Amino acid sequence: MNREFMLDGLPVAFTEGQTILQAARAAGRYIPSLCWHPDFPPHGSCKLCIVKANGRHVSACALPAREGMEVESDTPEINGERRALLQMLFVEGNHFCPSCEKSGNCQLQAQAYELEMTSARFDYLFPVRPVDASHPDILLDFNRCIFCELCVRASRDVDGKHIFALTERGIHKHLVVNAESGRLSDTDFAADDLAAHICPVGVILHKRVGFQRPIGQRDYDHEPISQVAMEESS
Amino acid sequence: MSAPEKTRVATASLAGCFGCHMSLLDIDEHLFELVEKVEFDRSPLTDIKHCGACEIGLIEGGVCNAENIHVLREFRQHCKILVAVGACAINGGLPAQRNYFKLDDCLRQVYQYRIGMTDAGIPDDPELPLLLERVHPIHEIVRVDYFLPGCPPSGEAIWSFLSDLLAGRTPRLPYSLMHFD
Numbered sequence: 001m002n003r004e005f006m007l008d009g010l011p012v013a014f015t016e017g018q019t020i021l022q023a024a025r026a027a028g029r030y031i032p033s034l035c036w037h038p039d040f041p042p043h044g045s046c047k048l049c050i051v052k053a054n055g056r057h058v059s060a061c062a063l064p065a066r067e068g069m070e071v072e073s074d075t076p077e078i079n080g081e082r083r084a085l086l087q088m089l090f091v092e093g094n095h096f097c098p099s100c101e102k103s104g105n106c107q108l109q110a111q112a113y114e115l116e117m118t119s120a121r122f123d124y125l126f127p128v129r130p131v132d133a134s135h136p137d138i139l140l141d142f143n144r145c146i147f148c149e150l151c152v153r154a155s156r157d158v159d160g161k162h163i164f165a166l167t168e169r170g171i172h173k174h175l176v177v178n179a180e181s182g183r184l185s186d187t188d189f190a191a192d193d194l195a196a197h198i199c200p201v202g203v204i205l206h207k208r209v210g211f212q213r214p215i216g217q218r219d220y221d222h223e224p225i226s227q228v229a230m231e232e233s234s
Numbered sequence: 235m236s237a238p239e240k241t242r243v244a245t246a247s248l249a250g251c252f253g254c255h256m257s258l259l260d261i262d263e264h265l266f267e268l269v270e271k272v273e274f275d276r277s278p279l280t281d282i283k284h285c286g287a288c289e290i291g292l293i294e295g296g297v298c299n300a301e302n303i304h305v306l307r308e309f310r311q312h313c314k315i316l317v318a319v320g321a322c323a324i325n326g327g328l329p330a331q332r333n334y335f336k337l338d339d340c341l342r343q344v345y346q347y348r349i350g351m352t353d354a355g356i357p358d359d360p361e362l363p364l365l366l367e368r369v370h371p372i373h374e375i376v377r378v379d380y381f382l383p384g385c386p387p388s389g390e391a392i393w394s395f396l397s398d399l400l401a402g403r404t405p406r407l408p409y410s411l412m413h414f415d
Contacts, residue, residue, distance in 0.1 A: 096330075097385070104415070113414075118382070
């Protein structure tokens with residue numbers, strides 16, 4: 001039997017066990033996200049997929065869909081909250097787009113474009129986070145980390161190497177490399193690991209290919225992330 | 235019948251590279267339309283030294299020294315609508331890349347230890363404005379009404395933004411003109 005919930009007033013079919021976000025994507029409906037990845041269990045940390053389900057704020061990536069649920073996602077109120085989450089991410093790290101190799105292909109930047117975040121509104125923290133260029137093929141720029149743990153999860157669950165971890169709590173939380181020296185060159189990290197290809201922002205960068213795709217040919221130059229993501233998944 | 239009164243616009247480049255001003259000139263033939271509609275007050279284009287009462291103030295660049303703060307406050311005081319134009323005004327941009335170092339270390343690196351430096355010494359002429367410990371985006375100093383992102387915003391983005399503003403509409407960039415780089 002086909003079961004349905006309502007997303008912004010239109011019905012979305014789902015199967016038992018699918019989350020709101022999974023069912024929506026499967027039905028061709030986009031809900032913004034950063035830490036969610038189709039191949040991993042929900043993480044629920046970025047909160048960008050926040051929706052109102054039957055009037056309550058929930059993470060669409062984590063909550064199983066239920067028959068008859070009323071879900072609000074693309075509304076001025078929810079998008080305003082998503083914009084505030086992005087603004088906090090932008091001031092917490094150092095996201096200087098003009099010098100970033102990931103610019104144009106960055107999911108954080110693309111979400112900010114689509115949600116029309118023209119300013120970060122809050123005071124910038126300018127944290128000091130030195131880069132790690134020790135590895136022959138990979139550059140780590142910790143300034144841009146949004147703590148989605150996709151590299152942590154990919155390295156642990158798929159590559160079987162446990163190379164990355166988040167340490168400390170709250171505003172002091174940061175990404176570290178599991179090596180006594182803390183340097184990536186002292187691990188067995190390889191450029192063809194899944195963890196080397198999963199970063200949604202510009203932390204894990206492959207050397208010698210920066211700025212290869214010119215402006216105008218990058219992922220989000222012409223189409224917003226909501227369209228690009230749906231084309232990729234179809 | 236007298237000509238309709240022109241909108242007074244002031245512009246300034248604080249800790250910026252004048253790239254945003256160059257981009258303003260990049261609106262090409264729209265410049266003719268623009269000068270029909272606006273009269274420039276204080277601006278690098280007019281060389282007027284102090285800002286009078288204006289409808290619109292366009293600020294390029296972040297805030298890196300005491301003079302920047304004076305200029306920015308003068309703009310806020312005299313402009314009804316203050317706009318942060320470009321990456322540096324919005325998030326500190328390139329000049330803010332010095333925020334990860336101590337100011338003293340920066341100055342010594344440039345004026346004292348630089349290779350090939352003769353007559354080394356940190357400039358201390360009293361005419362020079364005092365540098366701040368950190369470079370700040372302008373919204374950390376004054377209230378800002380609108381933000382026009384880009385490094386620089388393209389001529390097209392500036393023209394779209396100004397056209398909205400001059401026509402009394404709330405400026406809103408279409409997706410194709412929304413850029414942080």
